[in-house]
Amino acid sequence: xxxxxxxxxxxxxxxxxxxxxxxxxxxxxxxxxxxxxxxxxxxxxxxxxxxxxxxxxxxxxxxxxxxxxxxxxxxxxxxxxxxxxxxxxxxxxxxxxxxxxxxxxxxxxxxx
Amino acid sequence: xxxxxxxxxxxxxxxxxxxxxxxxxxxxxxxxxxxxxxxxxxxxxxxxxxxxxxxxxxxxxxxxxxxxxxxxxxxxxxxxxxxxxxxxxxxxxxxxxxxxxxxxxxxxxxxxxxxxxxxxxxxxxxxxxxxxxxxxxxxxxxxxxxxxxxxxxxxxxxxxxxxxxxxxxxxxxxxxxxxxxxxxxxxxxxxxxxxxxxxxxxxxxxxxxxxxxxxxxxxxxxxxxxxxxxxxxxxxxxxxxxxxxxxxxxxxxxxxxxxxxxxxxxxxxxxxxxxxxxxxxxxxxxxxxxxxxxxxxxxxxxxxxxxxxxxxxxxxxxxxxxxxxxxxxxxxxxxxxxxxxxxxxxxxxxxxxxxxxxxxxxxxxxxxxxxxxxxxxxxxxxxxxxxxxxxxxxxxxxxxxxxxxxxxxxxxxxxxxxxxxxxxxxxxxxxxxxxxxxxxxxxxxxxxxxxxxxxxxxxxxxxxxxxxxxxxxxxxxxxxxxxxxxxxxxxxxxxxxxxxxxxxxxxxxxxxxxxxxxxxxxxxxxxxxxxxxxxxxxxxxxxxxxxxxxxxxxxxxxxxxxxxxxxxxxxxxxxxxxxxxxxxxxxxxxxxxxxxxxxxxxxxxxxxxxxxxxxxxxxxxxxxxxxxxxxxxxxxxxxxxxxxxxxxxxxxxxxxxxxxxxxxxxxxxxxxxxxxxxxxxxxxxxxxxxxxxxxxxxxxxxxxxx
Numbered sequence: 180x181x182x183x184x185x186x187x188x189x190x191x192x193x194x195x196x197x198x199x200x201x202x203x204x205x206x207x208x209x210x211x212x213x214x215x216x217x218x219x220x221x222x223x224x225x226x227x228x229x230x231x232x233x234x235x236x237x238x239x240x241x242x243x244x245x246x247x248x249x250x251x252x253x254x255x256x257x258x259x260x261x262x263x264x265x266x267x268x269x270x271x272x273x274x275x276x277x278x279x280x281x282x283x284x285x286x287x288x289x290x291x
Numbered sequence: 292x293x294x295x296x297x298x299x300x301x302x303x304x305x306x307x308x309x310x311x312x313x314x315x316x317x318x319x320x321x322x323x324x325x326x327x328x329x330x331x332x333x334x335x336x337x338x339x340x341x342x343x344x345x346x347x348x349x350x351x352x353x354x355x356x357x358x359x360x361x362x363x364x365x366x367x368x369x370x371x372x373x374x375x376x377x378x379x380x381x382x383x384x385x386x387x388x389x390x391x392x393x394x395x396x397x398x399x400x401x402x403x404x405x406x407x408x409x410x411x412x413x414x415x416x417x418x419x420x421x422x423x424x425x426x427x428x429x430x431x432x433x434x435x436x437x438x439x440x441x442x443x444x445x446x447x448x449x450x451x452x453x454x455x456x457x458x459x460x461x462x463x464x465x466x467x468x469x470x471x472x473x474x475x476x477x478x479x480x481x482x483x484x485x486x487x488x489x490x491x492x493x494x495x496x497x498x499x500x501x502x503x504x505x506x507x508x509x510x511x512x513x514x515x516x517x518x519x520x521x522x523x524x525x526x527x528x529x530x531x532x533x534x535x536x537x538x539x540x541x542x543x544x545x546x547x548x549x550x551x552x553x554x555x556x557x558x559x560x561x562x563x564x565x566x567x568x569x570x571x572x573x574x575x576x577x578x579x580x581x582x583x584x585x586x587x588x589x590x591x592x593x594x595x596x597x598x599x600x601x602x603x604x605x606x607x608x609x610x611x612x613x614x615x616x617x618x619x620x621x622x623x624x625x626x627x628x629x630x631x632x633x634x635x636x637x638x639x640x641x642x643x644x645x646x647x648x649x650x651x652x653x654x655x656x657x658x659x660x661x662x663x664x665x666x667x668x669x670x671x672x673x674x675x676x677x678x679x680x681x682x683x684x685x686x687x688x689x690x691x692x693x694x695x696x697x698x699x700x701x702x703x704x705x706x707x708x709x710x711x712x713x714x715x716x717x718x719x720x721x722x723x724x725x726x727x728x729x730x731x732x733x734x735x736x737x738x739x740x741x742x743x744x745x746x747x748x749x750x751x752x753x754x755x756x757x758x759x760x761x762x763x764x765x766x767x768x769x770x771x772x773x774x775x776x777x778x779x780x781x782x783x784x785x786x787x788x789x790x791x792x793x794x795x796x797x798x799x800x801x802x803x804x805x806x807x808x809x810x811x812x813x814x815x816x817x818x819x820x821x822x823x824x825x826x827x828x829x830x831x832x833x834x835x836x837x838x839x840x841x842x843x844x845x846x847x848x849x850x851x852x853x854x855x856x857x858x859x860x861x862x863x864x865x866x867x868x869x870x871x872x873x874x875x876x877x878x879x880x881x882x883x884x885x886x887x888x889x890x891x892x893x894x895x896x897x898x899x900x901x902x903x904x905x906x907x908x909x910x911x912x913x914x915x916x917x918x919x920x921x922x923x924x925x926x927x928x929x930x931x932x933x934x935x936x937x938x939x940x941x942x943x944x945x946x947x948x949x950x951x952x953x954x955x956x957x958x959x960x961x962x963x964x965x966x967x968x969x970x971x972x973x974x975x976x977x978x979x980x981x982x983x984x985x986x987x988x989x990x991x992x993x994x995x996x997x
Contacts, residue, residue: 201376232376233434233545240438268478268539270552274438 182210188285190220196227199235208238215242219251222284226257236271243274252276256284298324300371304354311360312367317625318406318531319432321375326432329367330382330404331618332589334394338366339383341401342373345411345431345544348424350401353383376544379411379429380404384588390578391600393591403529403584404430405593405622408629409544410502410529416460416475416536417520417839420506428504428528428583431544435633437551444637445563446673447493449699449740449816450874453864454565455492456748457821458523458843459500459537467847473539477546477553484560490824490857491864494563496640498749499524500550501566502532505839507574513769519837523749525642526574526608528583530626554635563637565675566630570614570623571646571682572606580609592618595653603653605646607683614647620661628670638675640701645682648693655686659693666695677701677743690733694741702730702742702815709746710757710780713805715937715989717909724894724902724912727933729814731878738877742815746806747823750776752833754823757781758802759788764831767838775834788831800826801989804859804961804968805935808991811867812933814875824860825849855965862969866958866993869972872921872928887919888950889930899945910938911986915947918996930996931958936986943983946994955981955994962987 180197191214199207214221223239225231239255246253254276258266266272278284300308312327313320320327328340338361340354356366381403386396403410407430413420420427462468463483464475472478487495503524512519524534538546557564573593575586578601585593595603595611602610613619630636641647648659665671680692680700689703705726712719725732729739747754752763761783765775784798803826810817821827822845829835835842850857867873879892894902895913903911912935918928930953934944941962946955956975961968970976975995978984986992 201374232543233548234376236548237434237436244438264472265540265543265545268472268476268552269545269548270438270555271548 180206182207184210184214187222187281190222190285190288192222192224192281194224194227198230199228199238200230200232201234204232204234204238207235208241211238211242212245215245215251217250219246219253220288221246221251221253222256222281222288223253224256224281225259225262228262229259231262231265236266236269240271240274252288254278254284254287256281295323297369302357305352307352307354307373308371309354310369310371312369314362314365314367316406317365318404318408319380319430321432321434322369325369325371326373326375326378327367327369328380329365330406330588331365332384332386333364333592333618334589335384335386335396337385340368340370341381341383341426342370343379343381343426343429345377345379348421375432375434379426379431381426381430382588393596393600395586395590397582397587400582400587401426402582402587403428405529405584405588406531406625407431407529408433408531409547410532410535411544413502413504413506414535414541414544416505417518428502430529433547437548439551439555439635442555442558442635444631444635444673445558445561446637447563448876449675450876451868452494452563452675452816453492453867454494454496454743454816454818455487455490455821456496456498456745456818458498458749459534460522460839461843462821462845465841465844465846468845469847475537476539477537477549478539481553481556484556484562487562488560490861491868492819493561494565494637495557496565496567496818498567499527499569499642500534500537501527501568502529502534504528504574505536510769512767514767517840519769520839521837522839522843523836525569525836526572527569528574530570530622531629551634558635565638565640565677566636567640567642568627569642570612571643572608572610572612575610577602577604577609592616595649595651605649605653605682605684605686606643611646611653613651615650615656615659615661620664623661624664624668627665627674628668631671631674636674638677640677640679642679643682644678644692645680645686645688646684648688649686653684657693662693662698663695666697675699690730694737696737699741699743699816701748702733702744704733705730705742705744705813705815706746707780709806709809713802713809713937714780714782715910715939716780718906720908720912721904724914727809727813727912727914728879728892729875735878739814740816740876743818744810744813744815745818745820746810747820748818749820750834752779752781752831753820753827753829754803754806755799755826755828756831756833758784758799759828760831761787762831763833764788765834767832767842768834768836775832779833798989800853800856801961803856804863805989805991807860807863808959808961808993809935811863812873812931812993814873814879817867819860821845822849824857826853826856855968858965859969862971863959866969866972870918870921870928870931871926872916872918872931875922877923883917883920885919885924887917889915889917889947891917891920893947895934895944895947897942897944899947911936911942911944913944932994932996933991934984934986935991937989939988941985941987943985945983946981948981949996953996954978955984955996957992958995959991959993960987961992962990
């Protein structure tokens with residue numbers, strides 16, 4: 180798994196690639212929490228993630244809890260059908276805004 | 292904050308860092324830096340923790356519990372630096388092999404943790420297991436960190452419940468369910484919550500969702516050649532773990548989150564959830580059964596054994612859990628507390644609960660400690676506790692189940708009386724009068740809320756089959772039609788099974804509506820069986836425990852085919868919920884104690900105020916409820932008059948005259964075709980004749996007086 184953080188327009192993209200599981204989730208968490216600052220506008224690009232385990236979903240929820248209440252905005256971009264189904268079945272999905280592409284994600288951030 | 296020193300290991304084994312663990316809680320707990328394992332055995336001589344990588348067939352490492360890791364009869368240790376998502380664990384126990392004295396230790400077996408919160412090995416329903424794997428049902432640790440937001444158990448008043456008994460897989464497995472999630476799962480069920488709301492039920496009671504093995508005793512049907520499974524799930528593998536195969540995400544081990552999400556969604560829609568729990572036996576069978584867990588950990592403690600060391604069989608399934616042994620009792624209590632607190636479960640229905648009142652030798656106890664403890668437990672204090680108050684050993688306790696002011700019961704006598712009465716049997720008028728009042732003959736001190744009223748449940752015919760078959764047709768189960776109950780009190784309405792005769796079809800629909808109406812105007816808690824509201828049939832099979840097919844699956848095309856029944860059920864449930872007078876916590880007093888001019892309940896015959904309890908009357912029962920007495924007089928409701936005619940001809944009933952200028956309106960008339968069979972509250976037509984009403988043959992009418 181690899182995590183890259185870079186700017187995209189006036190937002191920050193965290194690009195995750197590879198599988199997120201119990202061993203790699205802490206790495207992702209560290210990278211994401213580093214940019215989860217008050218006022219942040221985050222796009223988590225998951226289009227290169229094949230599998231995300233329960234530990235990965237928990238990192239997402241921690242992110243959501245950290246910046247909820249107006250402290251920031253986050254959009255999950257490019258979720259695979261499988262990850263989306265898993266997040267839907269377990270109730271994680273409704274905590275998040277999702278988008279298919281980075282551009283659509285930016286739009287969603289602006290609307291959020 | 293001062294750093295704890297117990298996050299540092301003190302021992303090492305093959306590179307794994309360890310320290311003596313916490314004895315409680317039992318099971319695997321994720322702690323800072325590692326996982327704490329704790330397990331009880333009073334007769335083992337040694338215990339070894341066996342760790343596997345997830346799904347691996349060979350152990351990763353076997354770590355003996357050192358002598359200093361044992362306190363009393365509890366083995367506990369913390370293992371550091373293991374990935375909770377990727378680990379499975381079991382135990383290997385040594386001890387005496389002495390079946391005559393109750394001991395069956397076998398150190399070649401890897402044993403599942405009785406407290407396992409997640410169990411792997413049957414991750415996707417129906418996927419053929421690898422039978423060569425030494426560890427079939429595999430304990431896994433779990434994080435209890437679900438985000439419940441504001442959810443909590445609903446604590447609806449029990450008298451307001453309308454219970455829907457259902458099977459998770461059956462509900463959405465059929466392609467006609469058109470769910471987006473994997474069919475037959477918790478996630479699939481969420482998509483059908485709007486259907487449940489529209490039906491009007493406010494409580495679902497799920498057939499077992501504890502981990503079980505659908506492949507236990509699986510076989511090919513000699514008739515159809517298709518696989519027959521342990522489908523219903525009345526054979527527990529692990530009491531603390533939800534069935535992985537019922538979760539769309541079971542393949543990723545996320546069944547805990549998925550099931551919690553279902554509970555949260557049900558609650559958000561005002562629907563409670565009751566679990567059908569099977570504490571009377573386990574999946575380990577008898578002397579010839581398999582090792583899963585208990586028999587290799589402490590056989591003599593966990594099971595009721597004969598003096599010769601054989602298994603008592605009060606459950607009819609091979610063994611009997613020794614649930615009034617103090618240690619097993621605590622396990623049952625720990626289990627229910629876990630489901631109540633961690634899963635927000637609203638109540639429990641105890642399968643073959645009479646067993647829970649037997650002592651360690653099988654004799655019925657007058658004051659069973661387990662039942663008393665559950666009734667008084669602080670965490671379970673608001674949970675509904677419902678007993679199936681009989682067992683397969685001949686103990687039948689309907690009406691006398693030790694209740695401690697808490698326990699309700701499946702009222703088997705309600706079911707039997709209604710079935711017989713509606714099919715036209717004689718000598719039931721007196722008993723029926725009692726049943727519609729909430730069975731004060733059975734529950735004089737406990738009140739009507741002790742009575743879970745039902746006509747059908749998973750055991751036995753569906754409601755449509757009850758009016759379509761005289762006898763059971765269980766050939767598909769492969770036992771030459773010898774399995775399943777023989778006394779069904781059913782009547783086929785003139786033809787055995789499927790027919791195109793419009794008269795018979797019409798009569799069957801009317802009988803279904805008659806049952807539904809009486810159920811909804813009876814005091815007590817109504818329970819309906821999944822699919823009865825749309826005329827679901829099992830082709831006369833009254834014991835579909837092994838059928839993973841259309842015999843059990845809910846066919847959603849029935850919503851159109853039997854739209855008249857569905858509409859009727861929706862409205863008759865709404866009728867009950869509209870009228871507080873039907874939902875009482877206390878028994879009728881047969882007196883006017885609020886000055887309304889009529890008693891809270893009065894019985895009538897074909898003549899008003901003249902009930903006929905004599906042998907001359909075998910087919911009619913009429914009663915009137917005073918709306919002014921609703922909820923003990925605190926609520927003002929309409930008066931309600933119910934007349935039941937099970938005779939094969941129409942009869943006229945004289946109506947009691949209403950005080951205070953109220954007039955009778957027709958709410959329900961099952962002899963009328965839809966939509967004139969039942970009226971929305973407020974739209975009921977005024978009766979032109981306020982003195983007599985005709986009740987059609989085999990029909991029920993309900994009037995409201997306002």
